[in-house]
Amino acid sequence: MNLLKQFSRILLVSLLGEILKAVLPLPIPASVYGLVLMLVFLRTGLLKVGQVRQAALFLIEIMPVMFIPAAVGLTEAWSSLAPVLLPVAVTTLFTTVLVMAVTGTATQFVIRRTKGDAK
């Protein structure tokens, strides 16, 4: 029963996220509203972390599985992708490496500089 209760709290917050998405005219998906709401509920104590933690960590752990159907759906996009394959593939590879390197390096640079100041 405990896990079911946890799952129902998580779905409830997802539902609230959907409602916000329907009400607010912003291009923000229900999942992001839900994430922010969940954080607010946990911070304010409206939800105790123990009331969702176990189910939440399970869902996060199995998250890759949830992407399988969408990724298999790539086969359906092939006809529109084929004519522009080279530029799209190169852009994807280049920017993925770029964003990862820039984000990581910038964050680490600031962290280590602040650490240095503190000494």
Add this chain to the structure above:
Amino acid sequence: MKDVWGNSLFFGAVVSLLAYEVGLLLKRRFRWAILNPLLIAVICVIGVNAAMKVDYQTYNEGGQYLSYLLTPATVCLAVPLYEQLELLKKHLVAVVCGIVAGVLSSMVGVLLCAIVFGLQHELYVTLLPKSITTAIGMGVSEELDGIVTITVATIIVTGILGSVIADGVFALFHIEEPVARGLALGNASHAIGTSKAMELGQVEGAMSGLAVAVAGLLTVLTASVFAQFL
């Protein structure tokens, strides 16, 4: 026989889960970065579908119930983030700098490639939201009159690619801080990268989840500005 698969509600889900198990098994056995469980699972499912002559719609009858869990799972990213809130406050400046730098580099990177390849405006705006989570990226692409199918395809490829190359990129650029690794994965490869970040550790996972949400929202704003540039 084909009618059995054609009408099955469970075929797609079962094939996906078994394929993922194969992925986990290979990953555990060989430990090569290229053996990403999601990547292996996707290849297996495509192979099985082709071998059994099951089309995507039929497969997705069962598969959609896995996709259904994506919104609740994203909501759950708030839990590790909540547990690392002190760490987030401590590194707030670094976190903000990292995410902003990452989002800008994504836009500039796509712009540069678009200029080099001489891409049309339509394809350029299609690629702008490629590093953010699917749900937001689709919206951005639609808003800017991009080709949504291609946007979704690049988003998913970016996610898997980022998870596969992360260890290499971190080694090459000497990125060692857990906070920096988490943000890098979330910023570059959204929720799929976050799964990889969770494997690395609690801090990495929490920061990656944060980056998915913040970078997604920032991209909504910056993409409409960058769309004017080409």
